[in-house]
Amino acid sequence: MAPTAECDVLVIGGGVAGLSVALTAAPRTVCVLDAAARPGGASAWAQGGVAAALGAADDPAQHAADTVVAGNFHNDREAVDRLTAGAPAAVAWLQALGVAFDRGPQGELMLGREAAHGHARIVHARGDSTGAVIMGALARAAAQATHVRLLAGRCAIALAQDAQGRIVGAWSWNGEAIELWRARAVVLATGGYAALYARTTNPATSDGSGAAIALAAGARLRDLEFVQFHPTALAVADCVESLPLLTEALRGAGAMLRDDQGQPFMADVHPRAELAPRDVVARAVAARQLGGHAVYLDARMAVGSAFPERFPTVFQACMRAGIDPRVSLVPVSPAAHYCMGGVRVDAAARTTLDGLFAVGEVAGTGVHGANRLASNSLLEGLVFGRTLGTALSDDLPVAGGAPAPCPRVYRPLDAGTRRALGERLWNGAGLLRDEAGLARVAADLARWLEAWPAAASGRDHLALAQAIVSAMRARPDSLGAHWRTDYPHAA
Ligand SMILES: Cc1cc2nc3c(=O)[nH]c(=O)nc-3n(C[C@H](O)[C@H](O)[C@H](O)COP(=O)(O)OP(=O)(O)OC[C@H]3O[C@@H](n4cnc5c(N)ncnc54)[C@H](O)[C@@H]3O)c2cc1C
Missing domain, CATH: 3.50.50.60 (FAD/NAD(P)-binding domain)
Incomplete structure (x- = not known):
């Protein structure tokens, strides 16, 4: 061609x-x-x-x-x-x-x-x-x-x-x-x-x-x-593709995390409380959620009426979701943020x-x-x-030879497979992970890959997900953002 x-x-x-x-x-x-x-x-x-x-x-x-x-x-x-x-x-x-x-x-x-x-x-x-x-x-x-x-x-x-x-x-x-x-x-x-x-x-x-x-x-x-999980994405139910971020600068400005009883909890978790390392805060939020509690960010006192001017992007995202962060608590969830x-x-x-x-x-x-x-x-x-x-x-590399034919036809993951993949990774290879959960995701991925047409481009995403899960299984300890609940003591 x-x-x-x-x-x-x-x-x-x-x-x-x-x-x-x-x-x-x-x-x-x-x-x-x-x-x-x-x-x-x-x-x-x-x-x-x-x-x-x-x-x-x-x-x-x-x-x-x-x-x-x-x-x-x-x-x-x-x-x-x-x-x-x-x-x-x-x-x-x-x-x-x-x-x-x-x-x-x-x-x-x-x-x-x-x-x-x-x-x-x-x-x-x-x-x-x-x-x-x-x-x-x-x-x-x-x-x-x-x-x-x-x-x-x-x-x-x-x-x-x-x-x-x-x-x-x-x-x-x-x-x-x-x-x-x-x-x-x-x-x-x-x-x-x-x-x-x-x-x-x-x-x-x-x-x-x-x-x-x-x-x-x-x-x-x-x-x-x-994989770094941000502790404070806006937890809105109807966000299909991505959750708006509530920047860490809000906690830097004094905003506090509270559980659904209105209680702050970060001071019990880490000496730096809300300003503890990101993964510590994310795991603390996830632990509350796993215990059946919603978690909120409270910026009413710390930012209040200055919100539109100081944090215009966050302010607009909250208002679009029907939450006025100047006067209301903002529901939050951890979300995959950076690789x-x-x-x-x-x-x-x-x-x-x-x-x-x-x-x-x-x-x-x-x-x-x-x-x-x-x-x-x-x-x-x-x-x-x-x-x-x-x-x-x-300095440019030397020129190569003629390319082999394109190895792929364009066929990305369909919406259903992509959603299922996202859920599997979130539940089994997410913020908190263990061997049993990772093994289940790996088995699902192997099954999907086997059924996926060899030349269809979407298979490359499944293969990448497989490589991510393999890397998580290959490190049986907890280090930084890689937190294994079956090896909870940081190496
Ligand atoms: C909400 C949010 C807030 C953040 N805040 C900060 C911050 O304050 N400070 C900070 O340092 N970092 C922040 N980060 C992280 C930072 O934004 C990213 O790590 C960084 O911008 C990545 O830059 P990049 O150029 O590598 O990729 P990107 O900016 O993601 O650009 C990649 C481009 O590649 C294109 N692309 C993807 N796949 C294909 C393909 N197959 N073919 C052709 N094009 C393709 C995409 O369309 C995109 O335009 C934030 C991230 C998010 C999501």
Whole structure:
């Protein structure tokens, strides 16, 4: 099949990571494919902000130390140092692209503080609309850049491989037909797989597509057992695809968790109460729910009438659900939020397949260890994305041979299977997991895979789910976000 287009660099995914690569890869020609009609993925939904050691008493070494403590010392230290050292320049780059971070009365950058950060170091824009503001600026810059072509509504369904197994492009579905895109370098920037779970804070596009097609092509994945669950998603019954997030900054501002008797409970669980590490808070909420109690966030005193101004995104989400958070308790639930693992990459963002790179949440860099420090993931997309784009602008991989025919037909998971998969993962491979539950999910997945047509694209998501469950079974202990109720003592 003749390629629809040839370019130097093919970026799959137009979130913060993908556009950071694209913008810095000039003068290379870059095509950015995105499955969504309006790219931006989870990046556009980010609320808290971007972590960077910008305060007078702060420095990248302290940011790195906090990152490693949050990651339960399971982090790749070298990656952490690169991430935190690159943070101030990444923020400056965004400012140069026109991002107006919120400022205080003297014109100084306002630095927010989030759980497990030793300093106030979170820059944010328009309150809790940081992701939307950043993506607006990146998308505008990409639209103006003559070396970048943004191609929305194109879902990558397979990587194109030559006879030697080198990645030479990708196959995508444009709603009517399969297209082939050829490139010297292919960059996965498709985001995470939290939306495979029935309860998630992520958009539907965070369904692990990038990891799934990389796995199908033979790439190695890593750390899939480490999935972060956010403790406070808005628990609304009619949210089919994703639950609106109630940012941690609310608890930072003093909002409290209460059970259905109106009692606060976090002080009994952890010395830092509401500001305990995210996974501790999430498990405490889940434990209350398992005991048959609803859990609420109470921001009436802490935020009250300032809600619309300080947390406009959360305020609108609550009001849409018929809850006025200025005067009412807000029902909450944990939800799958962020994936620490992904496609294994080295320090140069190279995967184990020649010609294939990965950045952002799809990448398994080891930088987050067993648990991500809040506001380090937009940063990861920016820092590692810019590093990769700059490297590709200097040096492209050698050209590969002709691609083998497309190994897939477009047949994604139907709504029923996707819902069943989400429920199985939520119940058996979720926040609290044990061998018996994981084994049941694994058996279901094996049955579904056997029945699934070999060439249908949806099987790659089932195979990814199988790899996630296998990783959870292969770590019989509790570490960071990986909490096994049959091995409850953290290693
Ligand atoms: C509600 C919410 C709030 C958050 N708040 C923060 C925060 O304050 N600070 C922070 O650091 N992090 C935050 N995060 C996490 C952070 O937003 C993500 O980790 C980060 O944005 C991921 O960026 P990315 O570019 O890797 O992926 P994404 O931004 O998800 O972009 C991936 C893109 O790939 C496209 N895509 C997916 N599959 C395919 C395919 N098969 N073919 C083509 N295109 C495809 C998608 O459409 C999407 O546009 C938050 C996440 C959520 C959900």
